[in-house]
Amino acid sequence: MKIIDELIEKEKPNKGLEIFCEEFAKDRIEELSELLLCVNNADLTSAAKIVHKWKGFSAPYGFNYLEAMSKEIEVLAKQNNLDEIKVIAEKIEYYLNEKRRIISNGI
Amino acid sequence: MAFNNNLIFETKKKLKTSGAISLIFIMLISSFYLYLNNQLVNDQKIFAEYSLKVKTQIFLINDILILSEKVESEPSRVVLKKELLKEIFIYKNEVEKFQQWLLSEKNQNYEKLYLILRDKKVAQKTEKYLNLAKSIARSDKLSKQEINVNIRSIAKAASSGLGEILEDVTFNIENKRIESLKELEILSWINVLVILILFIVVWIYIYKSLFSIILSQDEKITDFVVKVESASKSKTNFLANISHEIRTPMTVIIGYIDLLKNDDLKRHEKEEAISLVSDNAHHLLSLINEILDISKIESNKVHYxxxxxxxxxxxxxxxxxxxxxxxxxxxxxxxxxxxxxxxxxxxxxxxxxxxxxxxxxxxxxxxxxxxxxxxxxxxxxxxxxxxxxxxxxxxxxxxxxxxxxxxxxxxxxxxxxxxxxxxxxxxxxxxxxxxxxxxxxxxxxxxxxxxxxxxxxxxxxxxxxxxxxxxxxxxxxEVVDHNDVDLTGKKILIVDDAKENSRLFNAYLSSTGAAISLAHGGKDAVKQYQDTTFDLVLLDLQMPDIDGYQALVLMKKHNNKIPILALTAHAMDEERIKTKEAGFVGHLTKPITAEDLILGVFHHLKK
Structure with missing residues (x-):
């Protein structure tokens, strides 16, 4: 998780999108619950759709780690690798909570 | 390369024909040569016989002189008479034989000689001289000396009268004989020349063209073998190359997939790894497609x-x-x-x-x-x-x-x-x-x-x-800086069910001065499109209510003049082709940078 912290420090949103970052983090945390539900139900198709969306718009908002993890989950979903997806989902959870905390505190 | 079977067949036919013709021709010439040769040899025999016959007559005439020597040498008159008559009798027989031969032998080739002999009455004259000699020999009234003088006189007369004629005739016969020998020689040379000409003609007509065909075919065969060897070598090289081309990306893919299993990998390293795996996989796919294509082409199995x-x-x-x-x-x-x-x-x-x-x-x-x-x-x-x-x-x-x-x-x-x-x-x-x-x-x-x-x-x-x-x-x-793009006055509709995308694209395009409208679903997009005349639409494909393709159809029914670009996370060529076939004027791939979005919109608005 230390690595994730280091990554978070380096992430920056594109100009003009800073004001949306907190809401972005909040929405993603909600969607993460949906993702975990899909994974637990072995509904990898739905899980892939969620991360596909994340992959498309995360980076400009400064959520580069989320983009990278989304790509990984997409690949793992195709491979039916539920265990690995769960591991990554835990990391994403930590990441998003940390991001939200930092953004909220104006750090 | 095709070996010309017709050419080989035609050449064989030519060879057989020319061979048969040559053989017949040679046989004809040889037969003619033999015939002429035979004629000339016969002529030589006749020459010899004629010559002998005529010379015999000459000898006979000379023999008359010999009789006179017998007169001088033989002391007994009785014996002399007897010897003389005996000799004369022998000579007379010879003369008769010569005469009979002259009458019976009428060789056309020597008719002239025959006529000379006949006209000059050589045989008759010879007989005449011999009869004189005979009458002198029989005479009891003449002395030995008188007999001798008379015999000499006859001999001289015969010699001067007949001898010269016979010498002439013999000379002519000899000339004729020599001429015919020359003719034979000339004929032989002609025969050799004809055979040589025939050989040259056959050579030029048949063998020369045949050899040039064989040489040409040999060159083609050699060339073909070289090409086959070269092609075989090229194929070997190609297979080696293809093997390398396949192994190289596979090595990258396998290597980086193993690497990606490492949890400690940094974000940028993972991104790089995933990008490399993707690129190499695409490269491998296009390589396989190319190999399949060339295989079809080589085996003429391409269907159009x-x-x-x-x-x-x-x-x-x-x-x-x-x-x-x-x-x-x-x-x-x-x-x-x-x-x-x-x-x-x-x-x-x-x-x-x-x-x-x-x-x-x-x-x-x-x-x-x-x-x-x-x-x-x-x-x-x-x-x-x-x-x-x-x-x-x-x-x-x-x-x-x-x-x-x-x-x-x-x-x-x-x-x-x-x-x-x-x-x-x-x-x-x-x-x-x-x-x-x-x-x-x-x-x-x-x-x-x-x-x-x-x-x-x-x-x-x-x-x-x-x-x-x-x-x-x-x-x-054209190379345009996206920061210089001015879309002031342009109305752009951005359709994406994810507000994050809408906000993002709005933030990007707002900097150009364009007026941006957002729609968060297909139906909303169609409604806005019908209500407002936009200059351009950015349309997401995957949306919950109606997807981008369905929205496109509805929009185009209303107004098909406005450029509508697909905005999707799918970047595969097939997806691009699909969007194009559906009627989208362009295809932009998410995630997209501000530069790409602005330039993409700019280019389509420029048209």
Whole structure:
């Protein structure tokens, strides 16, 4: 998780999108619950759709780690690798909570 | 290479015919020669016989002189008389024989001699002299001396009268004999000459052409064997190369997948790894497709599907797929028409796209700066579509250009190492172009300056084919800085169910001065589209209510003049083709940078 912290420090949103970052983090945390539900139900198709969306718009908002993890989950979903997806989902959870905390505190 | 069986058959036939003719001719000449030879030999025999006969007469005349010597030597008159009569009797028999021979032998060839002998009455005169000699010998009244004188007198008379004639005749006979010998000699030489001429004629007519055919065939066989060996070697090299081409990306894929299992990998390292795996997988796929294509071409199993296709769509699709590459390299990339093109042509759409995509893709690959221009013209006289692909790239050497279209030989191994590729693309493209009734060639090239390829295909137009009055849309990718783009006054609709995307694209495009409207679903988008006249629409494909394709159909029913771009996370070529076929004027891939979005919108609004 230390690595994730280091990554978070380096992430920056594109100009003009800073004001949306907190809401972005909040929405993603909600969607993460949906993702975990899909994974637990072995509904990898739905899980892939969620991360596909994340992959498309995360980076400009400064959520580069989320983009990278989304790509990984997409690949793992195709491979039916539920265990690995769960591991990554835990990391994403930590990441998003940390991001939200930092953004909220104006750090 | 085809061995000419007809030629071999014809040559065999010629040989048999000329052989038979030669044989017959030689037999005829030989027979004629033998006949003449026989004639001449017979003549020689006759000569000899004539000569002998006439000489005998001469001897007889001379023998008369001998009689006179007997008169002198024989002391007894009685014995002398007896001897004389005996001799005369013998001579007389000989004369009679000569006369009989003269009468019986009438050889036409020596008629003249015969006539001389007959006319001069040689035999009769000889007989006359002998009768005189006989009467003298029988006479009891003459003395030995008188007999001697009379016999001598007869001998002289016979000698002067007949001898000269007979000498002449003998001389003529000898001359004739010598002449005939000469004739025989000449005939022999003629025979040799004729055989020589015959041999030369046969040689020129048959053997010379046969040998030149054999030499020519031998050269062809040698050439063929060299080509086969070269092709075999090339195939071996190709297989070795293909093996390397396959192993290289597979090594990368396997290696980086193993690497990605490592949890401690940094974010940028993972991103790089995933990107490399993706790129190499795509490269492998295109390699496999090329190998399959060349295999089909080599075994003549390519099936063409000819139908009427919209020409502009081919160019639009290729431009859309490749302009990103051009923009990355900051190369001026354009499609232009030299003259009016037919709206539709009758050809295999998939294969034509493949060829043009390959040519343009190559041009972009081998050009680091400058331009890639695609210019098309329609030649009405020959009903041919001509496409020129010009670049300002690295160019091709004369040596490379010889091997460029060969499937199993690469233009330059060093170039392939630097730029990648199997070297199959041009071979495939040329074969396909020929299958479409045309060809693919290098029009011009210069090392360091660039190359122009020219593609011709049969347009297959009919009298009803519409020639577009105004040129098709020209596509250019000029190098524009996105920060300088001004879209003030333009109304743009952004449709995406994810507000994050909408906000993002709104933030990007707002900086250009454009008026942005957002729709968060397909239905909302269609409603806004119907209510407002936009200049451009960015439309997401995956939406919960109605997807992008359905929304597009509804929008186009209302107004099909407004450019609508697909905005999707799917970047595969198939997806691009699908969106194009659906009617989207362009395809932008998420995630997208501000620069790409602004430039993409700018270019479509410019048209």
């Amino acid at each position: 599907n000819f139908k009427d296709i919209e020409l502009s769509e081919i160019f639009t699709s290729t431009y859309g797929l490749l302009k990103v590459k051009a923009e990355e390299k900051k190369i001026d990339f354009s499609f232009k028409n030299i003259n009016h093109l037919p709206e539709h042509i009758y050809t295999d759409e998939k294969r034509l796209k493949q060829i043009i995509f390959n040519l343009v893709g190559n041009a972009l690959k081998f050009t680091d700066e400058g331009f890639v221009k695609v210019e098309s013209e329609y030649k009405e006289a020959s009903d041919t579509l001509v496409v020129y692909v010009k670049d300002s790239g690295i160019g091709i050497t004369a040596e490379q250009s010889k091997r460029l279209f060969r499937p199993f030989e690469q233009g330059n191994e060093k170039v392939n190492r630097v730029y990648g590729g199997t070297g199959l693309g041009l071979a495939i493209s040329q074969s396909l172009a020929r299958g479409l009734g045309g060809d693919l060639k290098i029009l011009q090239t210069q090392v360091g300056k660039g190359t122009t390829f020219v593609l011709t295909i049969d347009a297959g137009t009919s009298e009803t084919t519409r020639i577009i009055d105004t040129p098709c849309e020209n596509y250019t990718s």
